[in-house]
Amino acid sequence: MTDHPETASQTAGPYVHIGCTPNFAGIHGVYPEDLGARMITGDATGERITLIGQIFDGTGTPLRDAMIEAWQADANGLYAGQEGADPHFSGFGRCPCDAEDGSFRFETIKPGTVAWPSGGTQAPHVNLWIVARGINLGLHTRAYFADAPQNDSDPVLGRIEHSVRAKTLLAQAEGSGVYRFDIHLQGPDETIFFDV
Amino acid sequence: MTEIPKGGYAARLPQNHPVALYPPYRTSVKRSPQAAPLSFPTTISEETGPVFGHDLLGPKDADLLHNFGPQDQSAIGPRIVVHGRVQDQFGRPVVGALLEVWQANAGGRYRHKKEGYLAPLDPNFGGCGRVITGPDGSYEFRTVLPGPYPWPNGPNDWRPSHIHFSIFGAGFAQRLITQMYFEGDPLIWRCPIVGSIQDKAAVERLIAPLDMERTLPMDARAYRFDITLRGRRQTMFENRMEGL
Numbered sequence: 001m002t003d004h005p006e007t008a009s010q011t012a013g014p015y016v017h018i019g020c021t022p023n024f025a026g027i028h029g030v031y032p033e034d035l036g037a038r039m040i041t042g043d044a045t046g047e048r049i050t051l052i053g054q055i056f057d058g059t060g061t062p063l064r065d066a067m068i069e070a071w072q073a074d075a076n077g078l079y080a081g082q083e084g085a086d087p088h089f090s091g092f093g094r095c096p097c098d099a100e101d102g103s104f105r106f107e108t109i110k111p112g113t114v115a116w117p118s119g120g121t122q123a124p125h126v127n128l129w130i131v132a133r134g135i136n137l138g139l140h141t142r143a144y145f146a147d148a149p150q151n152d153s154d155p156v157l158g159r160i161e162h163s164v165r166a167k168t169l170l171a172q173a174e175g176s177g178v179y180r181f182d183i184h185l186q187g188p189d190e191t192i193f194f195d196v
Numbered sequence: 197m198t199e200i201p202k203g204g205y206a207a208r209l210p211q212n213h214p215v216a217l218y219p220p221y222r223t224s225v226k227r228s229p230q231a232a233p234l235s236f237p238t239t240i241s242e243e244t245g246p247v248f249g250h251d252l253l254g255p256k257d258a259d260l261l262h263n264f265g266p267q268d269q270s271a272i273g274p275r276i277v278v279h280g281r282v283q284d285q286f287g288r289p290v291v292g293a294l295l296e297v298w299q300a301n302a303g304g305r306y307r308h309k310k311e312g313y314l315a316p317l318d319p320n321f322g323g324c325g326r327v328i329t330g331p332d333g334s335y336e337f338r339t340v341l342p343g344p345y346p347w348p349n350g351p352n353d354w355r356p357s358h359i360h361f362s363i364f365g366a367g368f369a370q371r372l373i374t375q376m377y378f379e380g381d382p383l384i385w386r387c388p389i390v391g392s393i394q395d396k397a398a399v400e401r402l403i404a405p406l407d408m409e410r411t412l413p414m415d416a417r418a419y420r421f422d423i424t425l426r427g428r429r430q431t432m433f434e435n436r437m438e439g440l
C-alpha cells in the first residue's frame with residue numbers, strides 16, 4: 001500500500017470555541033449541547049473525582065483561550081467502545097479554559113489501570129490533548145494520580161529520561177476528590193508532552 | 197469496508213507538520229514546548245478514542261448557509277460546497293470520522309466576543325458546522341467563502357481565506373486540528389501561520405482546488421479538501437520490526 005503523508009496540523013487559533021464549543025462561545029441554537037460537556041452520562045461505576053488545572057505559557061501567564069480534551073478509561077480500566085465498558089461513562093471530555101483565569105475542570109471518575117501492549121498494566125491516567133492560539137500541533141500528555149501506588153511500575157513513567165520531570169505528569173490531590181494538574185508549556189516546570 | 201489492522205499507529209513524521217517555535221508567528225514564542233517530547237509506542241489509551249454516531253447530527257449541521265439564521269434565510273456571501281475524503285496514511289477510508297468546522301463570515305468577521313475586526317457580523321451566519329464521514333470516508337458541507345481578515349501579529353498581517361477543521365478519527369492518536377485554504381489566494385504564502393509548516397508540499401496539501409465537477413449550477417461552487425490521518429500498522433509487521 002502506498003503511504004500518504006499525514007495532513008499538516010495548523011493552530012486552533014483564538015476562535016476554536018466557535019467550532020468546538022459554540023454554546024460556550026455564545027452561539028446558541030446550532031447544537032443542543034457542546035460536545036464533551038459531560039463525561040458521566042448516567043449511574044457510572046467508580047469514585048467521582050474532579051480534575052482541575054490551568055495551562056501556563058513561558059511567562060507564567062495562564063492561557064485563557066485554550067481548549068483541552070480528556071480521554072480516559074472507566075473505573076475498570078476499559079475505554080468506551082471496548083467490550084464491557086461502563087455504558088454510563090463516555091470517557092471523553094472537552095473543556096474550554098475559563099476566559100478570566102484560564103482554569104479547566106472535568107467532572108469524571110477515577111480511571112482503573114489499563115493494559116500495556118506487551119503485557120502488564122499502565123497506572124491510572126487521563127489522556128489530555130491541548131490546543132490553542134500559538135500551539136501549532138496539538139499537545140498530548142497524561143495526568144497520572146500522585147497518590148496511586150501503581151505509578152512505580154508504570155511503563156510510560158519509567159521511560160522518562162530526566163526523572164526530576166516525572167512530577168509534571170502527576171495530578172496532586174487537594175481533598176474531596178479534587179485533583180489539580182497544572183500544565184506548563186515552557187520553563188523549569190515544563191510538562192512532559194508525548195510524541196505518541 | 198476495509199479491515200483496519202490492530203497494530204500500533206505509525207509514528208508521526210515531524211516534517212509533515214509545522215514547527216512548534218516559529219518566531220514570525222509571535223504567539224508561538226512563549227507557547228511552544230522546548231524539551232524533546234517523550235516517545236513510546238501507542239497503547240490502548242491512544243488506539244481508542246471517542247466515537248460519534250450520526251444521531252449526534254442535526255439536519256442542518258452540515259449546512260452553514262442555513263444552520264444559524266431565521267428559517268429560510270441564507271448567509272450572505274459566495275456560496276460554496278466543501279467536500280473530500282478522509283483516509284489514513286495507508287489509503288484506507290476513515291469511516292465515521294467527526295469533522296467540526298468553523299470560519300469567519302464572507303467579510304472576514306468571526307462571531308466571537310474577542311473579535312474586533314470592523315467588518316460586520318452577518319445575522320444569518322453562525323460560523324460552525326459538523327459532519328461525519330460515510331462508508332467511503334467522504335464528507336460534504338455547504339457554507340460561504342470566508343473572507344480574509346487582519347490579525348494582530350506583525351504590523352500588517354492578513355490571514356488568507358480559510359476554514360478550520362477539527363477531526364476525530366478512530367483513535368485519540370489521530371486527533372488533528374488544521375486549516376483549509378483556497379486555491380489561488382495570494383495571502384497563503386505570506387501568512388506566518390502557514391509559514392510554520394516548512395515543507396512546501398505539506399502546505400500545498402492544505403490548499404483546496406476548485407472542483408468544477410461538483411459545482412451546483414446556478415447555486416454554489418465546489419472545493420475539494422482531502423484529509424489524511426495517521427494509520428495503524430499490521431501487527432505482523434510490528435512483530436517483524438521488533439524481531440530485527
Ligand SMILES: [Fe+2]
Pocket residue numbers: 013015299300355358360
Ligand atoms: Fe481563523
